[in-house]
Amino acid sequence: MPKTRLKLKYNKCSNLRTKGGKEKRYLSLLVEKSRLTSATERVSFERRQNLRADYRWISTEKKKLLKKYLNKYVAVKNGEVVLADSDVYNLVSELREKGVEVDSVAVEFVSKHPCCFLL
Amino acid sequence: MQIIADIYPTSPHAKIIGSLKCSQFSDLRTLEFVVDSGATFTTLLPYHVLSLGIDCSDLSRTTRPCYSANGDPMYPYELPKVELHLDKNDGKTNGVEIFVLPLIHCMPPPPRDPQQEPQQFRITNSLLGMDVLKIFKNWIWDFENGQLHLNL
Secondary structure: OOOOOOEEEEEEEEEEEEEEEEEEEEEEEEEEOOOOOHHHHHHHHHHHHHHHHHHHHHOOOOOHHHHHHHEEEEEEEOOOEEEEOOOOHHHHHHHHHHOOOHOOOOOOOEEOOOOOOOO | EEEEEEEEOOOEEEEEEEEEEEEEEEEEEEEEEOOOOOOOOOEOOOHHHOOOOOHHHHOEEEEOEEOOOOOOOEOOOEEEEEHHHHHHOOOOOOEEEEEEEEEEEEEOOOOOOOOOOOOOOOOOOOEEOOOHHHHOOOOOOEOOEEEEEEEE
């Protein structure tokens, strides 16, 4: 059984809510785990790594994607386009119909114009 | 102890993959966030509300307005009791930082009317807000290597 180091830190959160006319201060909690203990955590860790790799793949293969999937949403898994659609609602429902877990694929809109934000 | 976010050549924003579980699902679901010091709270934007299958009809809206850049008040939904997992990098083991958050915000996609063409929306990453980011004391933007180092 691997030894797990748990470290707790309270992060003072400016999250104020009015409840019954009173303001309450909520605290968020940070738990540091130096090892992944459960199978769920390990699966989740792998999924994050795979998704990160797929978003990197989309970034490096942008030119190829532009030629083939311009103005479409592409769903990428393990460095492959598994589905493309111009309607994001259809894309999500088709992924579900195919039995693909939607959170395991990287989805991005392929456009010549980079997305600009005003946050 | 640090967390590393990626900066891709196509955008100067730093992005990070995280997993979350909440009162609506007990398994961990994965999504990409943009590191957003402009967001007070971590916020799920329309694509992730849709793809993670979050039902906003069960949620209450914020009682205090949230203001976007144009000054319009918005009242996003509050998703309570959220656990957010982010991979940490200590150079040795595969570890995880778990943030237990009392709530995060949700902005659902426009409702779909079967009689009409669905309103399309550009996929934007959900926002990793200051409720999480404020714990990191030191940020190093390494644009050359495409990484943002968030140090505790």
